[in-house]
Amino acid sequence: MSGRIPPLGDTTGLWQAVLSAAAGRCQCRGTCGKTHAKDGGRCPVRHGGYARHNAGPVRLLAAPADPDGLLLPAHRAAALPKRELAAWCPACHDSTRRTAAKTGRGATGPADSLF
Template sequence: MTVYVDEITDYGDVARRRGLRSTQWAHLTADTPEELHAFADRLGLKREWFQNAGNYRWHYDVTPAKRAAALRAGAREIDRRGLADLMAVRRAATSTPGGRNGGQSLTVPAPPAQTSLPVSTEPAPPDSPIFGNANGWAVVVDRAGRRCECSGQCGGAHRKTGGRCDATHGGYAGKGCPPIRLEVAPEDPSIPEHTAAHMPPAQLMAWCGKCRAGAVNRAKPARGKKAQPAQSDALFDAAELT
């Protein structure tokens, strides 16, 4: 059995209209709902966050930090096409005899093996969200003085703090919010996660979640306004599978 997590998507105004604290989300799913729930429990996800329980698109929506935690815990990374293929298998299985899954395996084919580049052997704290290069997290964050290294890449000037973000790992994030957890990623936000995961610590920097999200949004090409999707209980929508 396998747990899967797809790419991060920025839902922008859709997420803000629903009152969500993050606009960036990914989808966590598995070969069976039971395995998915067990994995979600390990990540600290509440059962009430389970989406689309009544049809083949069942999943959890996860933030970039939880997505990184899922990958560290053994989830398999797939792209949106891979997710669409998985859902297509489920949809077909629900129309065949043999129960909920039609007696068929829902596992998607494994991608071709890739040669991994050497990474740091420094272990990362198990509760630290990591965007890329899990093994080099401590090296990068310690080098940064456990402080976000953004100096304007997010679009903010940080004038009050000397031109650099003052968010520190484990620091105060606001009333009712969990402590700040720094992420590790390249300065260039266009570099994909699977590439960043194999980059040496010297090519990475420490980010707070707010600055990282801002940098990623700034790096996206300008786009015309898209038609708003229909309101639903989850960010995952059938239109994403086409």
């Protein structure tokens, strides 16, 4: 986990703890709409890696693990304990959040990552 610079505002080390528990890899298992079948059912994107050519390095997000939780207002998501958070690459996070919003699941309000 060395070399990871936490985002501003991570004064408690929560982002670092979530990334450590995820071994620095996105924890999506298909809620984004992709099967991730070529990668054992889990998104292959790693923090600091590249999701595609000609794109900058990926910064994983710490956000609610449950897709419904991605629709929580930021102040409620920030109160979740570490065990209810997961590491998400931006693409899986956004796709999962859009799917949850379309299906009318979860709470209403802004859907943000914590970091």
